[in-house]
Amino acid sequence: MRWDRLFDDLEAQVAARARLELDAEIAERTRLERARITLGERIVGAVGSEVTLRVRGGTIVRGRLEDSGDGWVLLLEAGGRQVLVPAPAVLGLSGLGRPRDDTRARRFGIGSAVRGISRDRRAVVVIDVDGGTVHGTIGAVGADAFDIAEHPLDTPRRPEHVHAERVIPFAAIALITST
Numbered sequence: 001m002r003w004d005r006l007f008d009d010l011e012a013q014v015a016a017r018a019r020l021e022l023d024a025e026i027a028e029r030t031r032l033e034r035a036r037i038t039l040g041e042r043i044v045g046a047v048g049s050e051v052t053l054r055v056r057g058g059t060i061v062r063g064r065l066e067d068s069g070d071g072w073v074l075l076l077e078a079g080g081r082q083v084l085v086p087a088p089a090v091l092g093l094s095g096l097g098r099p100r101d102d103t104r105a106r107r108f109g110i111g112s113a114v115r116g117i118s119r120d121r122r123a124v125v126v127i128d129v130d131g132g133t134v135h136g137t138i139g140a141v142g143a144d145a146f147d148i149a150e151h152p153l154d155t156p157r158r159p160e161h162v163h164a165e166r167v168i169p170f171a172a173i174a175l176i177t178s179t
Helices: 002-035 039-045 110-120
Strands: 050-055 059-069 072-076 082-086 090-094 123-128 133-141 145-150 164-169 173-178
Touching: 039 059, 050 072, 059 082, 059 110, 059 173, 072 110, 082 110, 110 133, 110 173, 133 164
Parallel strands: none
Antiparallel strands: 050 059, 050 090, 059 072, 072 082, 082 173, 123 133, 123 173, 133 145, 145 164
């Protein structure tokens, strides 16, 4: 009888030790899997979620994550305004949640996204990484910079309304919003 209790106790100790080892192995594998997930993958997995971005220049942007690609994020603010944010300008995000396995980022970069805005010929507001603001319409888009014709947001891009032309490097963009 005493031997039976002793063997049962030893068996319970072995089972408990095996459970602890398995729990430790699962925790380590989970940490390794999470270590492989990039910020871009987390952003792609959160498309459709309400997020908040803290951007260089002191700007906070809130809205539904509409899209993302190679080095950029697109939000839709509550009022319907779209906001394009280059990934290097993002200082922090909230609302991403857990990443999903079934999502893929767009492969085109910030230059292609800015070219898309340029084709629309809509007036935009560009906020730079120091908090400076430029109003106008994007013109030519190069490999690492774009031209903007500065004019008031409530007037069309016509020679009599354009008061300056500026070139803005992509690296200087904190965000671009449509009007």
